[in-house]
Amino acid sequence: MHFLSQKKTLLNAISTVQKAVSSKTTLPILKGIYIEAISNHLKFVATDLEIGIEHITESNIVEEGSVVVDARLFSEIVRKLPDAEVEIFLREQQLVIKCQNTEFNILFYPSDEFPELPTVQQNTNYEINNQVFKNMIRQTSFATSQDEMKPVFTGVLVEIQDSTLNMVALDGYRLALKKVEISEEQNNKAIIPAKTLNEISRIMDDSDDTVYMTLSDKHALFTLGQTKLISRLLEGEFINYKQIIPKEYKTKIKVNTELLLNSVERAALISREGKNNPIKLIVNSDKLIITSNSEVGKVHEEIDIEIEGEDISIAFNSKYLLDVLKIIEDKYIYIDFMTSINPGLIRPEEDTNYKYLILPVRISED
């Protein structure tokens, strides 16, 4: 193997695949990046057996071949090289990395021990705008559970139904749902690990390009220009989320998103000292009063609101409110309530394709 490549090109390729490198593994080769020089390009691959990322870049190939190099050492070396052309080749069982007056000789793994990424049949390619997809992930994936004991809750349901793509995430305490229209009509669904979606989101740059998604029985494949990400799917039955979303309300309020976010952030300073971080929302004619008590003190906040229906008192875990208020871009949101023991439903004023359900907590009256 022998090739020439610009430092920046190498660094970009490494950064793209590096997140799939296994940090905790008993298989040392999974700490490596597979590099293959073929005809006029380089292929970089990394995988932790859950997610695999492949990136192709053009290069001046002198001699074809492949190696696996330690991801951490190789990325740090390339990062510290001068911004110039880098020559990489094999000599005396070592990988030589030359750049201007610098020469590294490092060990490598034989490339035939590196696991192949699974093949995904690309029957149906769902085509989605990068920014739209990135935003869907941002608005849902945070609502998944971190608890590996309930694997289904750690994933996001991706469901294509009649030209609508739904993403749904829930953890037993809240649910986030985002819809978009797509052109492909073939129905399908899969539970994709939140980690995979967050990786995809990271790889997508801020360009207006397109991401292609393919779903097989066991895997999802995402294609973004010269980069492919393959992830296993989560097995299990996703909760019938449509049943959970309330269709009616007894109280509906309209409140400024930023004012509510700021008030809840302040109230959370007091509530975090208690259990379940409870904060109380009191809808009192044209005011929303937010209070919290704990051993360190208490807080009282007032925000002007528009209200339709009855007054109500209800308590929520402040974290679950903060999470959603941080990702809504609309100036105003609606919150629908039934009773103080039914979930509240948060909807942005303009973006009718987003819904967030949040279970109340019971607190003692004071």
Place this chain on the structure above:
Amino acid sequence: MHFLSQKKTLLNAISTVQKAVSSKTTLPILKGIYIEAISNHLKFVATDLEIGIEHITESNIVEEGSVVVDARLFSEIVRKLPDAEVEIFLREQQLVIKCQNTEFNILFYPSDEFPELPTVQQNTNYEINNQVFKNMIRQTSFATSQDEMKPVFTGVLVEIQDSTLNMVALDGYRLALKKVEISEEQNNKAIIPAKTLNEISRIMDDSDDTVYMTLSDKHALFTLGQTKLISRLLEGEFINYKQIIPKEYKTKIKVNTELLLNSVERAALISREGKNNPIKLIVNSDKLIITSNSEVGKVHEEIDIEIEGEDISIAFNSKYLLDVLKIIEDKYIYIDFMTSINPGLIRPEEDTNYKYLILPVRISED
């Protein structure tokens, strides 16, 4: 106690004193900030009994008084308040913090339990330019030891001798010395904890103001505008550093600081896998060759240099080289060598007031 103050003013006062708040303490009141309202100003004080910081700010005082509030809670509350006027007063054994539609009621400690800062007689005030002092600290304090078992090594010697202010730091492996001229002639010396100097440095903003330093037997007092920092001194005898600094050399090289920094950073990627992070410097006529070997591989770097004297091979701990190369601003440095077992002396080309001594490490020949 009852006063009015802008959120920004409060936040600035809290940030200034907060670094002296004790993080690990068995005395809960030391986790607090002392706030006193007197005539037309507020006094904020925090101390961990090693360092004390006091900050004065103007305020609209309605009623005099003082409290101690939990530093973490109070600072987070103020940080999250709207950017507006804040009203603070006592009611029903709680501290009330009001701002627009927000009202906090929090617990406080009685202020008479808060320890008084030691008094330092201001006989001699050494006057130093902020930026000059900040730079002295930056160029020396990193060379102190982190090892609390050798307390003297954790401090910086501050020595005033014949209108010269010297700062000296050493840890047994390297020594950093910086001199400046000052107008005050009274001789004096003290060992100031590096932590104290780093705090002072943080408090100094980027203005061209002046810092005043007073030394007593037990304490150092620094005055910066409306802020005072008092620190205990370290006891013990500082090493006679003047004896250690070599007066002659057999080899003197002149090398580009940035090129050397970059080369040593790369070589350190290999050397960190070994013991003592050794890297080898080989002065070979008009070239400086830098090499390092470890189980992961090897590296070879070449830099053009100017040389006076004999060729030499010597090895250093890469960390000790990196530390100094990062803080030198001159484009070129000189390095003076005697033999491969004598310390090397690093001097910036233009700044003749800075010297850095570094002990070699022995490595096996290859």
